Amino acid sequence: MHTRVMVMARHQLVREGLVALLSRQGDFALMGSFGDGREGAAKAVELRPELVMMELQLEGLHGVDVIRRIAAGSPHTRVLCLAADEPHELMRTALDAGARGFLAKDASPEEMLRALSAVRHRQLYLSPSLAEAAVMATTPETHRSYAFCKLTPKEREVVQLLAEGLSTKEAAARLNLSVKTVATHREHATGKLGIRGVAALTRFAIREGLAHP
Structure with missing residues (x-):
């Protein structure tokens, strides 16, 4: 049975790249790709995919607020965030909002699949290359954005x-x-x-x- 997944990324080239990677795998059914956070959040609540892979930097509505809307309207949807150099305070805020992990944007396709699998099975996933930021993000004393x-x-x-x-x-x-x-x-x-x-x-x-x- 296919896992229903949705992609949200600011730039079209990134969205198309992620869609192409997912399409080559037989386990995923793509529910749509969006660059506008407001539109993406509304569609996620409407279609209720099992997974959302998204950047925090989205047009129109920031990713943290997108995560909050998804958590409220489609609580069974799991969100995996793509990260490059996000401040750890922002990562902590995203995790508090309901994100289930962060995948480095330079991760391999194999790591992407591992991350999606972990998040789908309700596990927290943090890319090894984000180790320092991840430790800061998951430290209770870390201030929110x-x-x-x-x-x-x-x-x-x-x-x-x-x-x-x-x-x-x-x-x-x-x-x-x-x-x-x-x-x-x-x-x-x-x-x-x-x-x-x-x-x-x-x-x-x-x-x-x-x-x-």
């Missing part, structure tokens, strides 16, 4: 969209909110963070892993 401690989910969405270059009006349309509401979320976020201006907000988002440089 600042953005995920201080900001509400909606404030994070607004910060991410603005950092990705959208205007307040464009962000409002994407989130199906009024321009005034988005501006209020932005003001609340900048007030909590003690910063002013979109440029400073963008630098914060990149540093915290909410947006890609």
